[in-house]
Amino acid sequence: xxxxxxxxxxxxxxxxxxxxxxxxxxxxxxxxxxxxxxxxxxxxxxxxxxxxxxxxxxxxxxxxxxxxxxxxxxxxxxxxxxxxxxxxxxxxxxxxxxxxxxxxxxxxxxxxxxxxxxxxxxxxxxxxxxxxxxxxxxxxxxxxxxxxxxxxxxxxxxxxxxxxxxxxxxxxxxxxxxxxxxxxxxxxxx
Numbered sequence: 060x061x062x063x064x065x066x067x068x069x070x071x072x073x074x075x076x077x078x079x080x081x082x083x084x085x086x087x088x089x090x091x092x093x094x095x096x097x098x099x100x101x102x103x104x105x106x107x108x109x110x111x112x113x114x115x116x117x118x119x120x121x122x123x124x125x126x127x128x129x130x131x132x133x134x135x136x137x138x139x140x141x142x143x144x145x146x147x148x149x150x151x152x153x154x155x156x157x158x159x160x161x162x163x164x165x166x167x168x169x170x171x172x173x174x175x176x177x178x179x180x181x182x183x184x185x186x187x188x189x190x191x192x193x194x195x196x197x198x199x200x201x202x203x204x205x206x207x208x209x210x211x212x213x214x215x216x217x218x219x220x221x222x223x224x225x226x227x228x229x230x231x232x233x234x235x236x237x238x239x240x241x242x243x244x245x246x247x248x249x
Contacts, residue, residue, distance in 0.1 A: 061154050065088055065144065065146060066089060066092065066095070068146075072139075073141075074183075075139035078137055079137050079139045079184060080137030080188070081137060081192050082141065082185070082192070082193045083139070084181065084197075085141075085142045085197070086197055087147065089158050090158070091157075091158035098140035098142065103225050104223050105236050106223040107119070108236070109243050112240065114136050141177060142177060143176055143177055144175065148173040149172045149173075156171070157172065174206075178209050185215045186214060192218065192248070194218045194219075194220050194247070195220065196219075218246050223239050227239070
């Protein structure tokens with residue numbers, strides 16, 4: 060078995076230390092996968108475009124370049140991101156399934172992968188920030204028993220947001236960005 064850690068685990072912001080009003084939970088950014096400077100940092104993902112409209116002019120797509128003031132803007136707006144998974148263990152022959160170009164949740168939330176979760180740290184953040192709103196973008200997630208157990212251990216109601224991924228399914232004749240944006244706008248109160 061090979062251990063693949065979260066690619067941002069050594070960054071100070073991996074466990075955010077500022078006052079948080081809005082916590083966005085993702086799944087996993089693997090070492091050896093497409094490098095990102097911050098959570099949801101892939102160019103084809105709509106997260107920061109949507110949040111820039113909800114928090115006008117605050118985020119543009121700085122997460123893609125991690126401008127010097129990006130973390131200050133997160134802190135100023137009480138926004139933070141964390142992922143549910145800290146690391147995974149997978150057979151050496153299957154490493155390519157986790158570290159390829161995309162981060163398919165189906166490749167990491169299955170019975171081929173053993174996951175180390177970040178639930179304790181997520182709960183510390185929730186408990187340190189009264190009134191925090193917690194959002195996820197993984198939809199219904201997995202039917203995998205240990206994933207469901209971990210999600211149930213989170214000390215907050217998690218509001219599900221439509222996936223910001225351009226490859227996520229949407230109803231026919233619906234623009235993906237608009238579909239996600241309208242959902243987020245209706246659920247995120249500044």
